[in-house]
Every structure is written in structure tokens, then in C-alpha cells.
Amino acid sequence: MPELPEVETVRRGLAPVMEGARFVRVEARRPDLRQPLPRDFVKRLEGQTVTGLGRRAKYLTADLSSGDVLLMHLGMSGSFRVSRDGTKAAPGEFHHPRAAATAHDHVVFHMSSGATVTFNDPRRFGLMLIVPRGELADHPLMREVGPEPLGSAFDANLLAAACAGRKTSLKAALLDQTVVAGLGNIYVCEALHRARLSPARRASTIATRTGAANARAVALVDAIKAVLNDAIKAGGSSLRDHRRTDGELGYFQHHFRVYDHEGQPCVTPGCGGTVKRIVQNGRSTYFCPACQK
Ligand SMILES: [Zn+2]
Numbered sequence: 001m002p003e004l005p006e007v008e009t010v011r012r013g014l015a016p017v018m019e020g021a022r023f024v025r026v027e028a029r030r031p032d033l034r035q036p037l038p039r040d041f042v043k044r045l046e047g048q049t050v051t052g053l054g055r056r057a058k059y060l061t062a063d064l065s066s067g068d069v070l071l072m073h074l075g076m077s078g079s080f081r082v083s084r085d086g087t088k089a090a091p092g093e094f095h096h097p098r099a100a101a102t103a104h105d106h107v108v109f110h111m112s113s114g115a116t117v118t119f120n121d122p123r124r125f126g127l128m129l130i131v132p133r134g135e136l137a138d139h140p141l142m143r144e145v146g147p148e149p150l151g152s153a154f155d156a157n158l159l160a161a162a163c164a165g166r167k168t169s170l171k172a173a174l175l176d177q178t179v180v181a182g183l184g185n186i187y188v189c190e191a192l193h194r195a196r197l198s199p200a201r202r203a204s205t206i207a208t209r210t211g212a213a214n215a216r217a218v219a220l221v222d223a224i225k226a227v228l229n230d231a232i233k234a235g236g237s238s239l240r241d242h243r244r245t246d247g248e249l250g251y252f253q254h255h256f257r258v259y260d261h262e263g264q265p266c267v268t269p270g271c272g273g274t275v276k277r278i279v280q281n282g283r284s285t286y287f288c289p290a291c292q293k
Contacts, residue, residue: 033125258275
């Protein structure tokens with residue numbers, strides 16, 4: 001499943017062909033993804049200009065000249081493909097073999113920029129909804145979403161306050177979207193490793209008795225921001241390669257430090273430990289017991 005950096009990379013890939021462009025024609029090839037498409041989906045998009053393409057947590061938000069927002073989520077297997085003037089999509093850094101099947105091209109946007117933007121989703125856990133801008137913050141999918149991890153409001157005191165009094169593991173707290181938005185299994189493992197904190201540690205131990213941040217909270221927030229920024233940077237460089245050819249947006253290979261590295265030597269300088277895999281809340285956690293305490 002794509003996490004925040006992948007969604008941000010998709011946003012940056014789509015912005016040049018969607019921002020300032022009008023939906024000339026929209027094809028909804030089936031009535032539903034994870035949820036039904038709005039009944040008037042095509043009608044509310046065609047003729048509208050995208051005034052801005054943003055992101056909130058793992059959702060893309062296309063602001064329309066009508067005052068509506070097109071809310072999009074990639075789900076488990078969704079991806080976008082951009083082609084211009086009949087140029088065939090070419091595999092690149094973003095290559096994802098299943099998406100080559102046009103049978104899973106469910107929504108197609110023909111933009112006034114000359115680009116065709118195709119949403120492909122074999123498993124159909126993706127989502128497209130249209131919500132009036134003024135109702136977005138209170139929408140059921142949005143109202144519980146916590147702070148953006150890369151936003152200036154997200155700091156050690158905010159994270160500590162959200163974790164204070166929690167008896168769950170630190171890993172479970174970070175996966176809770178009300179605590180911080182957009183983090184998934186991969187980047188939580190990576191951030192905890194960089195901060196040298198055990199994923200099994202009780203969440204409340206990053207706060208003082210009064211709920212303020214301690215040194216662990218400071219290290220953790222720094223690590224979260226660094227991990228996400230590095231991944232977005234990596235996505236950006238694959239995007240630059242990809243732009244020359246046009247192609248698919250949604251997945252790219254990253255180099256992780258602990259995730260999926262079970263049994264391999266820890267990369268923390270001077271550590272000498274071995275990456276271990278445990279299962280927490282039904283999901284794999286990768287960490288180094290030697291340097292993550
Ligand atoms: Zn280590």
C-alpha cells in the first residue's frame with residue numbers, strides 16, 4: 001500500500017498536467033471502486049478547472065473551479081498513468097506490471113493540457129469522491145485525521161501529548177491516524193530505527209509525567225520528518241527520470257534501512273546488531289534489538 005511519500009510523489013507527478021487544466025472529458029468505466037462513484041461524478045468534473053492539487057494524509061485533493069474537491073485515494077493497488085498526445089505509457093522507475101492491464105483502467109481524465117490521466121486499480125480499494133470544499137474538514141474520512149507529519153504544527157510536544165497516557169506500543173500509536181496522519185508500517189519501522197527507539201516500548205514513555213516531550217519524543221519527530229523527506233526526495237528523482245518518458249505513478253523502489261531486512265546486519269554505525277522481525281497487531285515489525293531501546 002502506498003504511504004505518504006508515494007502519494008506526495010504522485011501528487012508532484014500529476015500537478016504539471018492537472019493544475020490549471022480543465023477536465024475536457026471524463027470516463028467512469030465502472031460505477032464503483034471501494035465505494036460507489038458519486039452519481040453525478042462525470043457531470044461535476046467535466047468543464048471544471050483544477051485550481052490546485054493538494055494532499056491530506058494519503059488522500060489527493062483536486063480543488064475545482066466549481067468549489068468542489070475531488071478526493072482520491074490509491075487504496076492497495078491504485079496507480080495513475082499519464083500519457084500525452086497519444087504517447088504510449090512506458091515502464092520506468094514506476095513500473096508496476098499488473099497496471100499494464102487496461103481492464104483495470106477504471107477512471108480516465110482527458111485534460112485540456114493535452115494529457116490523459118488514467119486511474120488503474122486491479123483490487124479496487126481505491127476511492128474517488130466529490131465533496132464541497134467547505135465540507136471537507138468535517139467529512140467522515142477527514143475529520144479524525146491527525147496532524148500532517150511534515151507540517152510545522154507537528155512537533156515533539158504535540159506527539160508527546162498524543163502519546164501521553166497510552167498503554168499501547170509506540171509502533172501502534174504511530175500507526176494510529178489520529179495521532180499522526182499518513183504513516184504506515186514501512187515508515188514507522190524506519191523512523192523508530194533512526195530514532196533508536198524500540199517499537200515495543202510503551203507509547204507514553206516519550207512524554208513526561210505532565211505530558212510534555214522528553215528527549216525520545218524530540219528524536220522521534222526528527223526521525224519521522226527525515227525518513228519522509230528522504231523518501232519524497234527519492235520519489236522526486238525517480239519522477240525526473242520518469243518525466244522524460246511518461247508513465248505510471250504510484251510505486252517505486254526504495255532502499256530501506258530495516259524494513260524487510262530480517263537477519264541482516266544493522267546499518268547504525270558501530271551497532272553490530274542484527275535486524276529482527278516480530279509481529280505486532282498482526283503486522284510485521286522490523287527492528288534492531290541492539291540499538292533500539
Ligand atoms: Zn542496531
